[in-house]
């Protein structure tokens with residue numbers, strides 16, 4: 001392909017090219033004037049090449065080069081020359097040469113930039129408003145490269161394993177993934193709305209009924225939720241569904257896919273199979289269903305030690321069916337009063353009444369609670385938690401779930417304070433399995449599905465569904481966790497109409513609602529639905545972690561800010577009254593308040 005602008009890109013010239021003539025094009029990264037000789041760092045997608053304008057050799061081009069400003073777009077023609085010894089730049093692959101220019105064409109000028117491109121800018125809204133400039137920065141471009149590479153590896157891997165990439169509708173019907181839907185009014189069917197898919201869950205199951213057997217899609221999903229660092233209203237999932245598969249085969253397919261992604265991108269060696277722990281163990285030992293296993297600091301159960309304690313707080317918790325647990329932050333007796341105070345506030349914010357602790361300093365147990373503890377209790381504590389001088393022990397007492405959750409959050413906070421997360425960038429993957437099928441919602445006063453209503457109960461727990469103990473059923477569900485972040489989840493599915501109806505009944509969905517919302521699925525299950533299961537991986541999160549980025553916004557070309565706005569184009573924006581009329585809808589927000 002010949003181009004009038006360039007004969008080669010800005011990342012390719014090396015010392016062996018010295019003497020040859022080339023034309024380069026790109027953006028002026030920087031301009032330096034050394035006593036009339038102008039040096040330009042010329043940048044394109046491939047890299048940077050230094051260009052020199054010498055007035056005595058190319059008077060016209062040099063004259064013009066004086067006027068160049070950062071981010072002007074130019075094309076230069078010249079001779080590749082080795083840099084003088086001592087002036088090479090080892091940081092650049094092209095650092096041994098420079099292009100001595102004799103012609104310069106300015107293709108377009110750039111106005112002064114709203115922010116410098118060579119610094120990390122904290123004003124993210126400004127970056128997002130000028131996203132096309134922000135994306136010119138090297139790290140951002142690298143993130144887009146990585147994203148492309150990972151998607152390609154995924155497609156090639158799944159293609160080799162017999163998967164079909166199939167697109168499912170964006171204008172679709174509400175799916176109960178647990179978040180709020182984005183709605184799109186239908187002009188042709190006034191008064192009705194499409195929902196943007198929270199996930200292609202039902203479509204992919206229907207593709208299994210259709211006999212596709214192995215489906216995947218790099219699928220855009222939409223959830224109208226409050227935003228956080230790793231959430232966006234629209235995000236991308238690698239969505240997979242397979243027929244006639246057992247759980248462990250699905251998990252190992254994903255492990256192999258991840259191994260392939262890492263081998264091609266980071267050369268990380270990871271061992272498979274990934275560790276698997278049950279939901280119960282994850283909560284019990286780590287205080288989280290997405291445990292960060294890069295450090296220890298485990299939760300220990302101490303309930304047996306305090307069954308007849310004089311310390312009322314512990315005793316009452318146990319008498320009302322709760323637990324007493326603790327973590328030992330080794331060597332952290334040096335914690336400040338302010339830090340203890342902040343930890344206590346964290347505990348209270350998550351439902352604890354307070355945060356009992358013991359600091360061990362110079363052989364002395366310093367704590368407001370030691371006076372309530374008997375010497376036997378102290379001795380048992382010492383040996384159970386391996387308490388040594390310099391340690392800090394933090395307690396939780398109350399209902400199991402609350403205590404674990406509180407100590408789990410304290411655990412993460414202490415890991416930060418004590419710098420316990422190794423900086424070796426090792427990737428700790430693990431599967432959390434055997435989730436409960438149902439969870440009680442205080443707010444709605446009903447049982448909800450922990451994953452979604454299509455998740456299959458464990459076969460051995462199926463009889464429980466017809467008993468009073470139905471809420472104790474576990475699900476054939478699994479989550480993939482990387483360094484304490486959930487990066488995916490899935491399950492084997494219900495494929496029998498009757499079982500699906502039973503599940504809907506448990507979830508309080510009336511037979512009429514079942515027909516209205518899920519009639520298509522129930523009907524499909526009556527026409528020979530195969531056993532199937534699947535998973536979805538959060539692609540943005542995975543790429544964020546592999547890129548070492550801080551937010552998923554850094555791996556998405558045009559993300560929304562934390563108010564759900566796309567600042568560059570100004571979406572969302574008010575609609576014209578005519579558009580609303582055509583859609584048969586009216587806004588209740590007075591025009592003066594519309595942003």
Ligand code: ASP
Pocket residue numbers: 177198199200201237240489490491534535536
């Ligand atoms: N549809 C689910 C989700 O988006 C994943 C799955 O069960 O495959 O979380």
